[in-house]
Amino acid sequence: MLGIALLVFREVLEAALIITVVAAATRGVPRRGVFVGGGIALGVIGAIVVAVGMGFIEGSLGGIGQEVFQAAVLLTAVVMIGWHVTWMSSHGKEMVQQMKQVTDSVKAGSSSITILLAVVALAVLREGSEIVLFLYGMAAGGAGKMGFFAGVPLGLAGGVALGFALYFGLLRIPIRYFFSATNWMLVVLASGLASTAAGFLIQANLLPAWGNQLWDTSRLLTNGSIVGQAVHILTGYEARPAGMQLVFWIATFVILVAGMRLVAWRQAASHARARRRRGQAAPRTASEAAGTT
């Protein structure tokens, strides 16, 4: 029973942490619960489909189908998070202002939230398919009903509880810094996912490792521990990273930050133009108003 609970807990925790960051980043967006819930539901269906089709995935592409599939899922999530954070850098300020006024009437965020729904779905799909295969194996191996009915809910509850703990921790961030904090978390999360994707492509021999083990911090924090795993999901931490993983991490980080800066800069420039136009128009209307009275 404890074995089942522990594996379910570890997989759920990984998905729960990603969902938590996404949920925090979409705070105040109307019907957010529906989107996050929908993403989880889609992810569960996807997880079952992937688990059933694992033989096909593995067999395709000459035996490296699993790695290519994992990398594709991860990189898709990276692209989607990248899309969201660049979008946020032009709309984030409006969201904060609107939230300060009336929290429940925020209009912003509906286009970007669809993309984050997909990120949630992909996270659940990736971790969920492992749970499905594991539980299938346990059932085939004749694990007792007790193990399932106690182990699965226990693991699930543990993972979800930690997700909520992180969420309420994040809510303590003052609203002024809130979205820039969650945006930075998303950038770091995406960089980590890209690095994990690079790991799978190295495993499939599709990418060179560029140094199989850059450093070894497993004495400080192993990826096998629960804390190590949580840090791995949130930041991409590896106790023994390959050079290529670091390259992917840094490249993603730099590209996303540059993209955010560029969009924010353009936004500021267009706002300045709009202000100048209004500035020229204002005195004329004022003198017209003065003339008529």
Place this chain on the structure above:
Amino acid sequence: MMRIWLLAIALVVLGGGVSAGARAADMPEFHLVLQNHQFQPATLKVPANTKIRVLVTNKNAMPSEFESSDFNREKIVLPNSTITVFIGPLDKGTYKFFDDFHQATTGTLVAE
């Protein structure tokens, strides 16, 4: 933005695939079998500083996940099937691996 990203990813993957694929043919190959929840052999000796290919065959009736935190690999092995995992080049030393779905099932890789 999105399109540039996808293009960049595709280029990296394709470029890496072509260069890595060319080297795959002359790579040393090793076999591991999962049976009765034990790795056979439990200790696998491989050359250090060389990229190797390990074929893991699962003869159990349930899925397993071949995993190692020491050399950073994880891959699901369905019942009665074989997976290929590329490992290394590793420094000299011993590296643990395990079945993530049955944590008591462990083995050691010795690079020498």
